[in-house]
Amino acid sequence: MSERMLDGVRIIEIEGIGPGPFAGMMLADLGAEVVVVQRPGGPGLPGMPERNLLDRGKRTIALDLKDAGDLETVRALIARTDGLIEGMRPGVMERLGLGPERCHELNPRLVYGRMTGWGQAGPRAPQAGHDLNYVALSGALWYASAPGALPISPPTLLGDVGGGAMYLVAGMLAGLLRAGRTGRGTVVDAAIVDGSAHMMALLMSMAPTGQLAEARGASMLDGPPWSRSYACADGGFVTVQCLEAKFYAAFLALMGLEDDPDFARQHDPALWPRCTERLAEIFAAHPRDHWAGLFAGSDACVAPVLSPFQAAEDPHMAARGVWAQAAGALQPAPAPRFDGAATPLPDTLPGRDEHREAILAALRKD
Numbered sequence: 001m002s003e004r005m006l007d008g009v010r011i012i013e014i015e016g017i018g019p020g021p022f023a024g025m026m027l028a029d030l031g032a033e034v035v036v037v038q039r040p041g042g043p044g045l046p047g048m049p050e051r052n053l054l055d056r057g058k059r060t061i062a063l064d065l066k067d068a069g070d071l072e073t074v075r076a077l078i079a080r081t082d083g084l085i086e087g088m089r090p091g092v093m094e095r096l097g098l099g100p101e102r103c104h105e106l107n108p109r110l111v112y113g114r115m116t117g118w119g120q121a122g123p124r125a126p127q128a129g130h131d132l133n134y135v136a137l138s139g140a141l142w143y144a145s146a147p148g149a150l151p152i153s154p155p156t157l158l159g160d161v162g163g164g165a166m167y168l169v170a171g172m173l174a175g176l177l178r179a180g181r182t183g184r185g186t187v188v189d190a191a192i193v194d195g196s197a198h199m200m201a202l203l204m205s206m207a208p209t210g211q212l213a214e215a216r217g218a219s220m221l222d223g224p225p226w227s228r229s230y231a232c233a234d235g236g237f238v239t240v241q242c243l244e245a246k247f248y249a250a251f252l253a254l255m256g257l258e259d260d261p262d263f264a265r266q267h268d269p270a271l272w273p274r275c276t277e278r279l280a281e282i283f284a285a286h287p288r289d290h291w292a293g294l295f296a297g298s299d300a301c302v303a304p305v306l307s308p309f310q311a312a313e314d315p316h317m318a319a320r321g322v323w324a325q326a327a328g329a330l331q332p333a334p335a336p337r338f339d340g341a342a343t344p345l346p347d348t349l350p351g352r353d354e355h356r357e358a359i360l361a362a363l364r365k366d
Contacts, residue, residue, distance in 0.1 A: 004031025005338060009082050009176065012074075013058070014065075014098075015039055016087030018131070018156065019164030019192065020115040021054040024085055026169050028057035029334035029343060035081075035359060037074055038062045038352055051349040053331060061360075062353035065096050076363050078103050082179070083111040083172050089128075090120050100187045110185040111175035115168050117159075119191030131159035131192070138163070140196035143203070146228070147217030163196030223269065225276040226251065229305065236288025237305035240279070251300035255282065308332075 009032040013024040021036075028034040036055060040062040063070040075098075078084060084103065086093055093099050100112045117134045118124040124137075135141045135158050136151070144153045153159075171188035179185055203221070206212040211220040221227050226248055227241045242251040248266055252258045262271050262278075283291065288304050295302040306314060312323035312330060321333055326345035334343040 004343065006031040009033065010080065011035070011083045011085060011172075012037060012077050012081045014084070014086040014088070014093075016115070017048065018087070019160040019168065019190075020085050020087035021052070022161055022165035023113070023115065023168040023172070024058060025054045025056060026165065026334075027083075027172065032083075034058040035077065035355075036060045036350075037065075037077070040064050040070075040353070051327075051351055053327075053329060053349065055350050056327070056331070056346050058350060059355035059359060060350045060353055061356045065098070071097065073360070073363070074098065075106055077359075078110065079106045080363075080366060081107065081110065082176060083113060085113040085115065085168065085172070087115040090116065090125050104185055108185055109179045109183055111172055111179055111188065112185065113168050113172050113175075113188040113190065115164060115190050117164075117192045119194060120189045131156055134192040135159040135163065135196045138193040138197040138200075140200055143216060143219070143222050145216070146222075147215075158199075159192045159196055162199055163194070164190065164192040167195035167198070218269070224266075224272050225279050226266065228276070230280055230283035232283055232288040232291060233285060234287035234289075238283060238288060238291045238302055239305060240300075240302050242301040247299050247301045250298055251302065254294055254298060254300055255279075 006027060009027075011024065011027050011032050011034045013020065013034055013036045015021075015036055015038045024034050024036065034057065036058050038060055061073075063074055065071060065074065078098075086098075094102075100114075103110055103112055114120060116125070117129040117131075118127060132141070132153070135144075135153060140158055140163065141151045141153055144158070145151045168188060168190035171190050175186045175188055203212060206220065213219050217223045220243070221241075225240075227243065229237050229239050231237055240251065242248045245266070249258070252260070252263055257263045262275055265271055291302065292304040308323060308330060311317050317323060321342050323330060324333055324345055325331075327347060327349045329349075331345055333345065337343070
């Protein structure tokens with residue numbers, strides 16, 4: 001694709017960690033021109049590499065937001081941009097003179113994206129926190145493990161990315177659409193507690209039908225033997241989630257359980273513990289790849305649990321190019337796709353302050 005969806009859209013990203021940079025990366029993947037304003041004189045923020053995967057497709061410039069001259073450069077950039085992303089604690093950008101009110105004086109069309117864990121207001125707004133804290137308080141972590149086990153979710157995915165970055169991107173896109181239609185900017189208050197709670201809507205929609213219970217392990221998606229993971233003989237794992245009757249029948253047939261009276265009563269909770277124990281014994285008798293091969297090509301809704309590095313070698317994932325080696329690292333390809341075409345990954349990741357001269361030259365030209 002020679003033209004991408006957000007070609008011509010300019011975004012300023014104030015350097016941060018976690019969901020803000022992820023949102024900036026996604027906007028860059030979609031074709032936006034994203035300029036990251038970085039802290040000067042260092043390798044970046046703690047734990048971040050010199051060349052960060054989340055900076056792919058972006059341009060970089062190091063500016064001291066407490067320096068009067070650098071602050072004027074940032075303001076000049078903001079006056080010429082469509083959107084801004086920041087992930088500071090509430091009030092920090094205002095103290096720097098870069099809050100929404102001041103920025104909208106410079107650029108009334110600006111879509112001002114604010115990424116936080118607790119939100120811009122509320123008792124916890126000024127407090128520190130991280131992914132696991134936010135999804136714990138929002139309710140999103142509640143069903144994230146088996147009964148009696150410690151609640152755990154895949155690091156960053158449920159909070160930082162799902163409840164945070166994705167909602168910031170959705171808010172930015174909505175704001176950009178309105179700005180294009182009306183000329184008025186907006187402030188996007190994207191809080192991980194809001195987004196991760198909102199993601200529960202699909203699950204909560206099952207409550208009126210009795211398919212969702214408050215007790216962990218008692219609902220249709222987290223209690224039955226046909227909706228869980230199982231350990232295999234080699235230490236690998238497989239997932240089973242054959243909800244619909246026809247898929248459940250295909251699963252039983254391949255497992256040789258189609259005539260078993262216990263398994264015939266798919267929706268009887270009284271039998272779920274016994275059937276789960278039996279399936280655990282069966283799956284534990286063979287390695288993961290045995291089961292992957294057995295269910296390959298079927299509609300039984302069984303899939304192996306793969307690491308990202310193993311997923312890159314899976315025939316389906318490889319055929320779609322979901323994972324690729326680029327810029328010296330394994331990277332996920334941009335998503336979603338448009339007209340069936342995959343967006344190519346950049347060959348290199350930008351270094352810190354790499355595009356200073358080009359960015360400043362463009363400002364002087366404007």
